[in-house]
Amino acid sequence: MTLKARIAWKRLLLLLGGAALLWGCVRDDRSECRFPLRLRFAYTYNTEQEDLFDREIEALHLYLYDADGGRLVAAASPDVGSLSGDHTFEWAVPPGSYRVVAWGGVKQRYDFRSTESYADATLSVRRLEDGVSVDQACEHLFHSMAGGVKIDGSITPEYTLDLHKNSNDVRVVVSGLTDDERTRLRCTIGSANGDYGFDNEVRGVEGVCYLPAAGAEGADAVNEFTVLRLWPGDASRLRVEVAAAGTTTAAGADGTAAAAGSQVIFDGSLSELLLQKPGTDLDLQDDFVIKLEAQRKPGGGFGVEIYVNGWHVVDMPGGLG
Known part of the structure; x- marks a missing residue:
């Protein structure tokens, strides 16, 4: 067989093979196509x-x-x-x-559930064993x-x-604390934004408590969070406090209940705080820095100067209610 004939024969075999594969897709029933x-x-x-x-x-x-x-x-x-x-x-x-x-x-921080049905399918942020707390992961x-x-x-x-x-980076920087107070500083963000339908709408009202990656930069305490969606009027709440001496925790698992003897620096709506800076768009922006300059009051407790992405929030106590 000549070289030209062999090439023609191979082409014919390829065409026949392709026709066999497509045979089922030229009939009226195309369900297997x-x-x-x-x-x-x-x-x-x-x-x-x-x-x-x-x-x-x-x-x-x-x-x-x-x-x-x-x-x-x-x-x-x-x-x-x-x-x-x-x-x-x-x-x-x-x-x-x-x-x-x-x-x-989605890699390790989120779970898919009930995906066999669009109406039932959900995505949830992964909680710890208490069913509420969420470890920090920049995912x-x-x-x-x-x-x-x-x-x-x-x-x-x-x-x-x-x-x-659907997520935001929130960096909370606290200055003005002693070395001992920094070791007892506790910072949490609570919200009800941990579960989503596949239409991207928040599902349910179960609360979550985001725990930070805590560290320090010089004399400042730094708490890094990656939290899910924020919107005006949501249930998000930032709580920053110094636990009582000799304790190892301040806020409860829901991020709202303080232990006896803790001193609150800030306790209020996170979304309202961020919106104090003019022009803030919680749907579009996703990177926020909150700076709290704590100042010891003569009678005990803290006063605080607050900055959001460099904007000085004035005439506001350490919390928005």
Whole structure:
């Protein structure tokens, strides 16, 4: 057999093989067929007003739900590093009408539950054994969703999932304390923002208590938090206090109850405090620095000067109620 004949024969075999694979997809019943769903990811809703997907998104979890009954049809966790240059992913899925849910950033701090049904599916921040406390981990959470996705074997459009950031970094810096007081400083953020439906709405009213990564910079005490969504009028509460001498804790697990003898520096709504700085947008901004300059009162206790991202909050005691 000549070289040209061998090449022609191989091409014929490839064509026959492809025809065999597609045979089931040219019949009326296409339920076993798979067609490409092309998804493009972005993260443009941020203060820098540019696509920060490469910088911010380290993991993706995708869920494909039937548009009518909300039944889970498929799930995937594509490697972010293997996406194409414009952050696209081609997913082979059966024909149908769908809703696509994308979560970004989930590695170890969050849990998915009841994902077989869109209506029941939830994402929750992982609690400690007490069911309330949340250890600090700088693991940011993102969400996006696309409805009206139709796959029928014809050429389908590219669907863009522009992710929305659900988490915030809050840095609480406390100055004016003695060395001994810094060792007894306790700082917590309580809220009711630990559980989300797959529509990205907060589910339930169960409280969580975020615990910080505590450290020091010179004479200042520094507490680093990564907390979930904040909004005006939410249940978030920042409590900063110095525990009584000889104790190892000040606030309770819910971040609101103080132990006897503790001295409160600040106890009030976190979201209201952040909004004291003019122009603050809790939905868009995600990085906040709160500086509390504690001042010992002659009769005992603390007064405090408060700064939010450099803005001096005036005429306000150490708490907002």
